[in-house]
Amino acid sequence: MPFTLPELPYAKDALAPHMSAETFDYHHGKHHKAYVDKTNGMVGEKGLEGASLIEVIKSASDKGEKGLFNNSAQIWNHSFFWQCLAPAGSTSPSGKLAEMISSDFGDHNTLLEKLATEATNHFASGWGWLVLNNGKLEVTSLHDADTPVAHGMTPLLTLDVWEHAYYIDYRNERPRFLKTVLENIVNWDFVAHNLDGQGASRADQMS
Numbered sequence: 001m002p003f004t005l006p007e008l009p010y011a012k013d014a015l016a017p018h019m020s021a022e023t024f025d026y027h028h029g030k031h032h033k034a035y036v037d038k039t040n041g042m043v044g045e046k047g048l049e050g051a052s053l054i055e056v057i058k059s060a061s062d063k064g065e066k067g068l069f070n071n072s073a074q075i076w077n078h079s080f081f082w083q084c085l086a087p088a089g090s091t092s093p094s095g096k097l098a099e100m101i102s103s104d105f106g107d108h109n110t111l112l113e114k115l116a117t118e119a120t121n122h123f124a125s126g127w128g129w130l131v132l133n134n135g136k137l138e139v140t141s142l143h144d145a146d147t148p149v150a151h152g153m154t155p156l157l158t159l160d161v162w163e164h165a166y167y168i169d170y171r172n173e174r175p176r177f178l179k180t181v182l183e184n185i186v187n188w189d190f191v192a193h194n195l196d197g198q199g200a201s202r203a204d205q206m207s
Contacts (some may be wrong), residue, residue, distance in 0.1 A: 002040040003053060005033045006079050006206035014087050018184050023168045028082070031164050035074040036207070042068045054149055054200060054205045060148045073145040077127055081204035082156050086187035097192040104137040112182045114139045121174045128159035128178075132195060149200045156194045157186065161190045 008028060012021040039056070043049060046068060048056050051075055060069035093101055093108055097126050105111040111130075118127030122141040132154035141161075142148070148155040159178060160166075166177035193199070 032078040035071045070145040073147045079206040088184045091188040125162045130157040133162040157191045
């Protein structure tokens with residue numbers, strides 16, 4: 001069964017003014033869809049029909065099949081990213097997640113600063129990540145289509161820093177885009193749920 005473009009978990013205009021419906025028209029409707037279409041065009045020739053998205057990603061990574069890896073990983077990263085967002089003011093860290101943020105970063109604002117700095121300073125295209133690694137929260141970034149699911153890390157939250165993620169609404173102001181997202185539209189309930197290690201499979205099931 002081919003992979004499909006997942007529906008957004010909210011209306012295209014639900015995150016305005018922080019992310020516009022026009023951004024979703026292009027980012028979700030064109031960029032994400034293109035990754036889905038290109039992956040579907042390659043899995044057959046690689047003998048991966050019926051494999052899960054994560055299985056495709058790991059197979060492509062192991063075999064050095066860069067084209068398949070880039071497109072399949074971008075399906076996964078985007079499917080995960082949409083779930084990391086929610087309408088403004090809907091959630092905030094609580095429970096175990098809040099306790100871990102306090103333990104590993106000192107406080108919530110310090111975490112936001114570290115995420116913004118990491119993603120802002122990431123050179124060229126890629127993704128900023130909050131991951132669970134060896135039982136501790138870590139902030140990192142990965143280049144281009146690379147993804148934590150290929151490296152044994154548990155993804156909790158991601159920030160897309162490809163220009164197509166923010167250029168319509170913010171032009172070249174990546175720092176302002178990141179600050180706006182982190183302060184207004186992160187779905188912290190989803191981030192907290194990912195502490196169970198099932199965040200990867202949730203995004204896989206959306207594809």
